[in-house]
């Protein structure tokens with residue numbers, strides 16, 4: 362509901378963004394990043410290239426290739442596309458995710474030729490009782506059958522189109538799992554044999570709630586691959602590659618997921634959703650768009666809306682959408698009321714309801730969130746509509762209803 366930060370704060374800050382490395386990344390991080398880009402973005406590391414003479418020309422070529430892939434990855438995840446391996450870029454690379462590539466656009470071409478598919482759950486390595494696992498997978502298939510006019514039937518022993526199983530480490534399909542964190546699961550495109558099969562990493566801490574990794578959330582995503590869907594760069598889509606389950610956010614197919622799965626099918630199913638249309642990710646070009654909050658973060662201006670934010674960086678033309686959680690993990694809530702930057706203290710302050718959070722260098726300060734009454738608001742004030750920090754004079758103005766407060 363506010364728009365104020367922009368009006369007053371014009372910076373030409375000499376400070377580097379907190380996300381930029383002040384020194385080159387450690388060798389281990391560099392290797393990790395190259396492996397990540399090889400796996401998910403089709404990067405060919407130096408060692409895999411034809412070894413000609415290692416003259417400087419070839420070295421430069423290799424660097425350019427790496428930079429290009431980093432930029433591709435940064436664009437996909439809504440990061441400023443600097444092509445540099447910033448700390449923030451590394452942090453996004455290290456987030457738990459699906460094991461499939463982000464650049465293979467296999468989407469519309471490979472689909473099942475039938476409308477009723479069978480699936481079977483392999484009975485070993487299950488994280489919970491068979492009945493609980495069955496219930497989770499049945500619910501996950503239901504989301505897709507509601508959207509795609511397909512039916513999914515469970516089989517116990519017989520051959521099935523889709524086999525769902527849990528595996529440790531190397532399970533002989535060329536894509537070994539990596540233990541806890543990192544890659545959580547992967548799936549195969551529709552087809553015979555292993556085609557359509559879904560594999561979960563048995564070493565993850567799977568859960569039915571928000572501890573560890575929510576099996577339902579990951580299953581809905583992987584089942585999308587089993588139906589032929591690729592990764593989506595829409596952070597509101599189930600087919601977004603990184604794990605972003607939030608307990609208060611209902612798991613639903615987004616508008617993008619539904620249109621992607623329906624593309625080869627007749628479009629009349631759109632009418633199925635007239636009662637409860639799938640959620641659309643906010644669009645920056647929507648003339649009716651309003652923001653929840655706006656703040657600066659060093660050189661950037663950040664616009665917040667629901668679970669999402671757009672980052673405007675003065676060096677880059679494009680303003681891309683991403684999840685709030687991609688920068689501040691789960692430390693900052695979604696659906697914010699107000700945010701401001703206090704540059705003298707190098708902090709950003711976030712408000713939602715009667716609470717506020719202080720983040721320094723993307724880390725939550727100890728003891729937060731705290732109650733806004735700690736700032737001196739009377740108990741009748743239940744939330745803040747907007748906040749504006751004045752660097753010259755070093756004070757903050759809060760707006761609540763028709764009142765404003767100077768802090």
Ligand SMILES: [Zn+2]
Pocket residue numbers: 459460461582583586592602
């Ligand atoms: Zn995936």
Ligand SMILES: [Zn+2]
Pocket residue numbers: 528532534536547560
């Ligand atoms: Zn596998």
